[in-house]
Amino acid sequence: MIRRMVMFMLAGLLLAGCMASGGEREKTENGAAVPPAGSPPAETQPASTAPASPETPASEKQADEPVIIAENLRVPWSIEKFESTFYVSERPGSIVKIENGIAERQRVELAKELSGAAEAGLLGFVLAPDFARTKRAYAYYTYEDGAGQYNRIVILLLEDNVWKEETVLLDRIPSGRVHHGGRLKIGPDGMLYATAGDAADASLAQNLDSLGGKILRMQLDGSIPDDNPFPGSYVYSYGHRNPQGLVWAPDGTMYASEHGNRANDEINIIEPGLNYGWPVIQGTERRKGMLTPLFTSGSGTTWAPSGMAYDNGKLYVAALRGTAVMEFDPAAGTQRKVITGYGRIRDVMIHEDYLYFITNNTDGRGNPQPNDDKLYRVPLSAFAG
Secondary structure, eight states: OOOOOOOOOSSSSSSSOOHHHHHHOOGGOOOOOOOOOOOOOOOOOEEEEOOOOOSSOGGGGOOTSEEEBBBBSSEEEEEEEEEEEEEEEETTTTEEEEEEEEEEEEEEEOOOOOOSSOOOOEEEEEEOHEEEEEOOOEEEEEEEEETTTEEEEEEEEEETTEEEEEEEEEEEEESSSOOOOOEEEEEEOOOOEEOOTTTTGGGGGGOTOOOTTTEEEETSSSOOOOSSSTOOEEEEEEEOOEEEEEEETTTTOOOEEEEOOOOOHHHHHHEEEEEEEEEOOOOTTTTTTOOOSEEOOOOOOOOEEEEEEEEEEEEEEEEEETTTEEEEEEETEEEEEEEESSOOEEEEEEETTTTEEEEOSSSEEEEEEEEOOOOOEGGGGGGGO
């Protein structure tokens, strides 16, 4: 088990790219300014060699400790992997490709101007199932135009090392000063799911005519599935405050993570058409017709949970304010921190025998260390016992 409380270990023998971190709920943070999410110019930069930490020389590093895959990330938000290549979305408007120890920052050309609001920018990113052939991906981003500030879900096409917005699948998802949601995942049913925050307007979460405060479900072409719980609606579940994580167990059970109010963060089992209570209930409160979470941080602790992964009956959840990767065991009803000492963590991914995670220390709410933010890898065997 990994419980290192040293704030930074740099692992040798790994190559890293030139790349910084995301935000979360306003109510649990200190209100520090978040870097603006303006789209940067195109650039492709060679990777540098990550030096061994003076505190932990590479020769002394234990095999079950996290190692650096890439560093100098700019407000990273989502991790995707295709074969041996990683793609990491960055809130300022880039995709970082990490392949064979070389990191390239790929420009993203969007039809709308990225919003500079707190927690906003290029958020969710997921490769299409046929990415090898089509070079397409799905993205969720916050934008501003003359009509206001909104979120939208689009298809991106990769051409000549540049991602270009090709098709809008869903537009005008509510957006505000905070609480944009933003996670995208393709479920085992082949549908595209998205988490949408309440845009700091709690009343939207209970309003079935609004897309805010919901988990949304659509076909990969953006159409509404016939079996969605509310006919003619993208809404899959409602009563959410700021959900930011989605994952499925092999048996099809769907889980989501959610930022609560005054702590009261949540891990939920998601069922179609159900009401998860915000803003009527929170924490362990109960009300007929509303769901109480599977796990809650309670009113005294804040996790600020974001990305999720699943392995062998356990949920692994990135915690921003909680500064950890947390492990939840739904069967046993237990929880613990399995990775600490790296600051704020935005997203996690499990592939084969490893868990990957990205830190989120440079979003204006953390305490960045040299060369933050970073993508790490750790063997799942480290969490045994």
